Amino acid sequence: MSRMLPELNPPERLLMGPGPSNVDPRILRAMATPVIGHLDPAFLGLMDETMGWLRQVYQTRNHHTVPISATGSAGIETMLVNLLEPGDDVVVGIIGYFGQRMADVAARTGANVRVIEAPLGESIPPERFEEELKRKPAKLVAMVHAETSTGAEQEVAAVAEIAHRYGALLAIDCVTSLGGMPVKIDEWDVDAAASCSQKCLGAPPGLSPVTFGPRAMEVVSGRKSRCQSWYLDLNLLFAYWGDGKANTRVFHHTGPITMIYAMREALRIVLEEGLEARFARHRKAHEAFVAGLEAMGLSLFTRGRRLPMLNVINIPEGIDDLTVRRRLLEENIEISGGFGPLAGRTWRVGLMGVNANPAPVMRLLSALETALVEQGYRCERGAAVAAARAVYKQ
Ligand SMILES: *Cc1c(COP(=O)(O)O)cnc(C)c1O
Secondary structure: OOOOOOOOOOOOOEEOOOOOOOOOHHHHHHHOOOOOOOOOHHHHHHHHHHHHHHHHHHOOOOOEEEEEOOOHHHHHHHHHHHHOOOOOEEEEEEOOHHHHHHHHHHHOOOOEEEEEEOOOOOOOOHHHHHHHHHHOOOOEEEEEOEEOOOOEEOOOHHHHHHHHHOOOEEEEEOOOOOOOOOOOHHHHOOOEEEOOOOOOOOOOOOOEEEEEOHHHHHHHHOOOOOOOOOOOOHHHHHHHHOOOOOOOOOOOOOOOHHHHHHHHHHHHHHHHHOHHHHHHHHHHHHHHHHHHHHHOOOOEOOOOOEOOOEEEEEOOOOOOHHHHHHHHHHOOEEOEEOOHHHOOOEEEEEOOHHHOOHHHHHHHHHHHHHHHHHOOOOOOOOHHHHHHHHHHHO
8 A cells, every 4th residue: 555645845935035045947957867876986076076166166276175065054163173173262253143153163162262343234344353363363263254144244355364464374154155246265365264055156055165275274184183073074074075185085974966966056057157247146136126125215234345145124113024024925035034133123135146136136125015015114116126127227
């Protein structure tokens, strides 16, 4: 007797929160291709290709550039557990929730964590890192490039220069920025970076691309203690992915084959579009969206350097956060609420990957306008979409 159980049937959402973003059908097709073994010669070739394309997207020549088999948070953890040992000093720049998380992960390594903070919605002036390192040296500076909780960008190149002048390495969380705005690992002289598959790269969640430069790898191979994490130990990981010298691949863990297919296809899409064109597309979507918001009388929360792919909107007086988000979900559109102190006060809208395009921007503006008007908000109907369309016509 065969049993009939309910089939999987998820709704078709427009994913305009902070990730996951909608997945390009090309990626879904790549994921439906046959699974092969993780030591199959055919797979080893795909791994090399994936590493090579990831280097291009990270704008780096770093050999040590791979997707970690877990979500973005694991990439952050990989950087910190490999670069820090108990008793090391690390300076963490915090401009929101994800900076706080980096400090938490760093503290668990037994390192001595010193933090520098900026008010929510702002970035840290690079001089503040210099003051802190002058006061006391550190082994590592860690910070978030694109802070998804506040929509602010933290300047990287200037901090990298300062960190190196004081003998520290720089590790960045570029989970939200990679694939949507410039992340120039070599030009900015960043020692380690970690991102994810499901934001601007547009693949499903499940992988965390990381890159480590020569100074970082020197620190890793010169450790006094063993890395606390077996799974994330770079020495073991690169015995499987290839250390760039010996042409041998040693089993470490089973590569998530299907997710690596997805990553490879996502990178292929990014490189075929071209990095500059892709960044310009994200910037244009942001400009059109913001013009629409302003035409509706709404404003952005973020002061300072605003991210194109993550827009934090002030919720107007008298409007209920959840009512609006529930209404949008009825239209199959997902946006996100604020984090921590910004909960109930802000919405977060992602314009990532395939959603950094006119149709998703217009659809969201129109649905948001309807949801607000239903709650008694006053604005000129149609003005938002008209304003966004005008930006696209320019
Ligand atoms: C989304 C995000 C993370 C967490 O990534 P996961 O893939 O959810 O583990 C970390 N840092 C930033 C800045 C993010 O936006």
